[in-house]
Amino acid sequence: MAEDRIFVGRTKEIEQFKKVLENPQGQAVLVVGQAGMGKTLLLNKMSEIATSHPSLRCGCVRYEVTPTDSVDSTMSRIMDNAFEACQVAERSFDATGHRLKQWRSFLNVCNIGDLVMSLRRDPVRNTRDQFLEQLELISKRMPDDGRALFIIDPEKYMQEGSDPSWTIVVRELPDKVKFLYAQRPEDVLVGSETFGSLKNVVRIPKEDLDVLSDDNVDEFLLAQSAELNCSIGDFKKVLMQYKGHPYALGAAIDLVKAGVELEDLPKRPEPIEFAEKQWEKACQKGKDAIHLLKSYAILEVGVPDEVVELVSGQKSETYKHLQNDRYLGGLLREEGYGKRIYHAILADYVLIQIRQTEKKEYHARAVEAYRGKLEKARDTQTKPDELSAMRLPEHVLEAEGPMAFVDAFVNECTRPLVNLGLFDKVINLSERAMAMVKKGSAETAVVLGNLGIIYRRKGELDKAEEVHIKALVIQEKVGQLENVALTYGNLGLIYQTRGELDKGEEMHNKALQIDKKLGLLEGMANQYGNLGLIYQIRGELDEAEEMHKKSLEIEKKLGRLEGMASDYGNLGVIYQIRAELDKAEQMHNKSLEIAEKLGIEELLANQYGNLGLIYQMRGDLDKAEEMYTKSLEIDEKLGLLEGMAKQYGKLGMIYETRGDFVKARQYWERARYCYDKMAIPHMIDVTASKLASLSGEKK
Numbered sequence: 001m002a003e004d005r006i007f008v009g010r011t012k013e014i015e016q017f018k019k020v021l022e023n024p025q026g027q028a029v030l031v032v033g034q035a036g037m038g039k040t041l042l043l044n045k046m047s048e049i050a051t052s053h054p055s056l057r058c059g060c061v062r063y064e065v066t067p068t069d070s071v072d073s074t075m076s077r078i079m080d081n082a083f084e085a086c087q088v089a090e091r092s093f094d095a096t097g098h099r100l101k102q103w104r105s106f107l108n109v110c111n112i113g114d115l116v117m118s119l120r121r122d123p124v125r126n127t128r129d130q131f132l133e134q135l136e137l138i139s140k141r142m143p144d145d146g147r148a149l150f151i152i153d154p155e156k157y158m159q160e161g162s163d164p165s166w167t168i169v170v171r172e173l174p175d176k177v178k179f180l181y182a183q184r185p186e187d188v189l190v191g192s193e194t195f196g197s198l199k200n201v202v203r204i205p206k207e208d209l210d211v212l213s214d215d216n217v218d219e220f221l222l223a224q225s226a227e228l229n230c231s232i233g234d235f236k237k238v239l240m241q242y243k244g245h246p247y248a249l250g251a252a253i254d255l256v257k258a259g260v261e262l263e264d265l266p267k268r269p270e271p272i273e274f275a276e277k278q279w280e281k282a283c284q285k286g287k288d289a290i291h292l293l294k295s296y297a298i299l300e301v302g303v304p305d306e307v308v309e310l311v312s313g314q315k316s317e318t319y320k321h322l323q324n325d326r327y328l329g330g331l332l333r334e335e336g337y338g339k340r341i342y343h344a345i346l347a348d349y350v351l352i353q354i355r356q357t358e359k360k361e362y363h364a365r366a367v368e369a370y371r372g373k374l375e376k377a378r379d380t381q382t383k384p385d386e387l388s389a390m391r392l393p394e395h396v397l398e399a400e401g402p403m404a405f406v407d408a409f410v411n412e413c414t415r416p417l418v419n420l421g422l423f424d425k426v427i428n429l430s431e432r433a434m435a436m437v438k439k440g441s442a443e444t445a446v447v448l449g450n451l452g453i454i455y456r457r458k459g460e461l462d463k464a465e466e467v468h469i470k471a472l473v474i475q476e477k478v479g480q481l482e483n484v485a486l487t488y489g490n491l492g493l494i495y496q497t498r499g500e501l502d503k504g505e506e507m508h509n510k511a512l513q514i515d516k517k518l519g520l521l522e523g524m525a526n527q528y529g530n531l532g533l534i535y536q537i538r539g540e541l542d543e544a545e546e547m548h549k550k551s552l553e554i555e556k557k558l559g560r561l562e563g564m565a566s567d568y569g570n571l572g573v574i575y576q577i578r579a580e581l582d583k584a585e586q587m588h589n590k591s592l593e594i595a596e597k598l599g600i601e602e603l604l605a606n607q608y609g610n611l612g613l614i615y616q617m618r619g620d621l622d623k624a625e626e627m628y629t630k631s632l633e634i635d636e637k638l639g640l641l642e643g644m645a646k647q648y649g650k651l652g653m654i655y656e657t658r659g660d661f662v663k664a665r666q667y668w669e670r671a672r673y674c675y676d677k678m679a680i681p682h683m684i685d686v687t688a689s690k691l692a693s694l695s696g697e698k699k
Contacts, residue, residue, distance in 0.1 A: 006224065007044070008219045008220040008223065009215075010216075013031075013205050016202070016204050017029065017046050017204055020178065020202050021049075021053065021056060021058070022056070025175060025200060026135075026174050027178055027179075028170040028173065028179040028200065028201045028202070029180045029202050029203075029204055030202070030204065031046075031180065031181065031209065032183045032185060032187075032190055032205075032207075032209060033185075033208055033209025033210075034184060034208065034209075035247075035271070035343075035344060035345060036245065036248075036271045036345055037210075037211075037246055037247075038209065038246035038247075039209060040182065041246070042209070043153065043180060047060040047149065047151065050147065050149055055145060056145050056147055057142075057145055058146070058147040058148075059147070059149065060148075060149035060150075061149070061151070062151040063078060063152055063153065064153050064335075065152060065153070065154050065158060070162065071165035071169065072128065075127050075131040076127055078131070078150065079131060079134060128169060131169070132169065132172050135148075135173065138174075139174035139175050140174075142176050147177075149178045149179075149180060152179060152180065152181045152182070153181075153182045154182060154183075154187070157184065157188070158183075158187060159188070163194055163195045164194055167194045167195045170201060171198055171200070173200065211246070211269075212246060212249065213244060214244070216244065217249065220239075220253075221235060221236055221239060224253050227257055228257065234262055235262060238252070238262050238265055241268070241269070242269035243269050245271070247343065248266070248269040248271065251274040251275075252265055254278070254327060254330055255277060255281055257326070257327070258281055258326075258327040264277075272349065274345075275349035278331065278349075279293070279350060281327065282328060282331065285322070285325065285327070285328060288312075288314055288318055288322055289322055289325075291312040291314060292308070292312050292314070292322050292328065293328075293350050294350060294353075294362060295308050295311040295312040295365075296308065296332065296341045296347070296350075297341060297351045297354070298311065298351075298354070298359065298363060298366060298395075299340070299391075301340060302335030302337050302339055302340045303337055303338045303339070303387065304337055304338040304387075305319065307366075307369050307387075310369040310372075311362060311365045311369055313365065323339075359398065360398065360399050363396075363398040363399035364395075366391070366395040366399075367392065367396050367399050370385075370391055370392040371412065373385040373388040374413070382598065383419075383600075384416030384419060384599070386416075386420055388416075389413045389422070390413075390425060392412060392413055393405050393413055393429060396409075402437075403436070403437075405436060406436055406437055409429045409430075409433055409450075410433070410450050414426055418454065418457065419599070419602070420599075420601070423457060423458055423638070423639060426450070427451065430447055430450060434448075442480055444471075444474060445470075445471040445472075445474035445475045446471075448467050448470050448474070449468065449471040449475075449486060452465075452467035452468040452487075453490060455467060456493060457602075457640065458641065459640065459641025459642050459674070459678045461494050461497060461678055461679060461680070462679060464490075465491065468487050468491050469491070472487045472488075472491070481517075482514075482518060482520060485510075485511040485515050485518075485520070485523050485527075486511070488507045488508070488511035489507065489523070489527055489530060492506075492511065492530055493530060495507060496530070496534055496537070497642060497678075497680065498681075499681070499682040501534050501537060501538060504530075505531065508530045509531070511523065511526075511527045512527035512528070515527060521554050521557065522558060522560070524554060525550075525551045525554035525555050525560075526551070528550040528551035529547065529548060529567060529570060532546075532547030532551065533570065536570070536573065536574060541574050544570075544574055545571065548567050548570045548574070549571070551563070551567050552564060552567035552571070555567060561594050562594070562600060564594060565590075565591040565600075565603055568587045569587065569588060569610060572586075572591065572610055573610060576610070576613060576617070581617060585611065589607075589611075591603070591606075592604065595607055601637070601638060602634070602635075604631075605631045605632075605635050605638075605643050605647075606631070608631035608634070609631040611627045612624045612625075612628040612631065613650070616654065621658065625651065628650045628651050629647075629651070631643065631647050632644060632647035632648070635647060642678065644674050645670075645671045645683070648670040648671035648674065649668060649671040649687070649690075652664045652666075652668040652671065652690070655667065656694065668690050668691050669691065671687050672688065672691060
């Protein structure tokens, strides 16, 4: 595999890094070099040196960032991983054992595994402020010989204009914390005057990463000599032509090991010439090898083996045989969900070799692979595959065009992405879809309606209402009755959340009448459930129970487990209000069981919160707090303001009951912040009243 490539040279860079490591000051390191100069190998070596240092205790973890990742989103991911790593939760590391291994090492070495609550990200606070606070906490908890290394490695390049934010972070880095950035000469941090003016930024090397020296080339050749079937002297003459270019040297060694004659190697150190020769050698392995590399080039990101098998059209045995081929296996590396081509230079070259019609065929097979995974999850009503939900629209776009992209995103990927809590991904895809549809068209209304649902889920109610009203105008104009009903229902949920119950009831009844007229059972079930919630809030429990039972009856008929889970949960709340606690617990556990099977985190959060109320009513405050905390952790992870506000308030009640009014007030202040952000006047008043009463208790 590509990860096994030999590292040589860079003596000055390593010595410079060792000095940085030994210096207790908080610092940022820029490793700058053109593509193919070995930045990744050098960063890997730095990590190895740090974690095996004879006199320092160092932990190191790597984060890949994309051009769409903001500084805040990167810091949030680091904080989320830190909290989850403290729990050593296998599921928290994107299906890769590598990240988990890094964090376990980091936490053990730095001795901060007992900081679970202190490292948890608070989504209602300023991201940068608490990120720096957590770094300060880690710094103070580490011994004097401790170091924490964070490698920030862009997949391609960093978000434009992100340098001022990174400048603020790096300027405030506490002692014993080091940030390492991989950058090309044209990347945002390299040319930044604000970032470059910081006194705690070290550039390694001081100029751009250069080619290897002649001595380094000798060392590189000597390390490989036992596996070469040619004269070392003759090979050295060839290698000297490449003037120490790392990509060229590595590719040359691989090619010779694979049987390429010295005279057939490129004469110049141009990366594109080596990519051409690497591809040529792969083609000699046969059609299956060609299909394999073309598939990886089309898929772009790290993917599981079964996806590549489907896209390349190969049997599992053939695929495994190809991967076990030393040469072909060396052209791949581990990343994300599986493997990908080891270097962008080679991947880009392979893409150029694929005819346009052939590209569409590969993309079509990728569509089939990812669509099949999503359909299987839907048919078996299990947790959707995250990679499939994120990647399907991209391949549909290439295989079928822009309108198919919109359709696949809206109808196949939105619900799985929402259930997985990937709201920002949906918003990003929505913005792209809006650029593909005709203004004022039915498709525009569909995308707007989709986007409105996401804004409501995130608690951005004003945005959600604005978007749904725009969609409704178009839907009524083009006569999309089914979608008109959906939009009325979505508007009803917004008004209901705001406490405008009459307006909410009006919207849900409008939707219900259309659904009845069209015979849309799914829509009818949704509106019965929504009306049940309104009656429940008003205290009209018999009417609410009737609505939820009507909804449940339809959901059972349709076999929709997700809808059944919601209805069980809603019925549980009604029984809970009536103080029929055993019956309520039974309903919530039914809902929880389905939510766990489907992997719908938002639904899990709801039921943990509901069960918490039952335990609280029984007087079991410890168990209630446990449930509320579980619910809150999910809501915080998903960024669901409404759920967060509810759980903050419930935890506030727990601490108030215990007589801890200081902590109760802290939780109610967080609830108030959420309701302020959501602009819900009646809940702002409720939290303000509660805070006032707690202030009185404190006195």
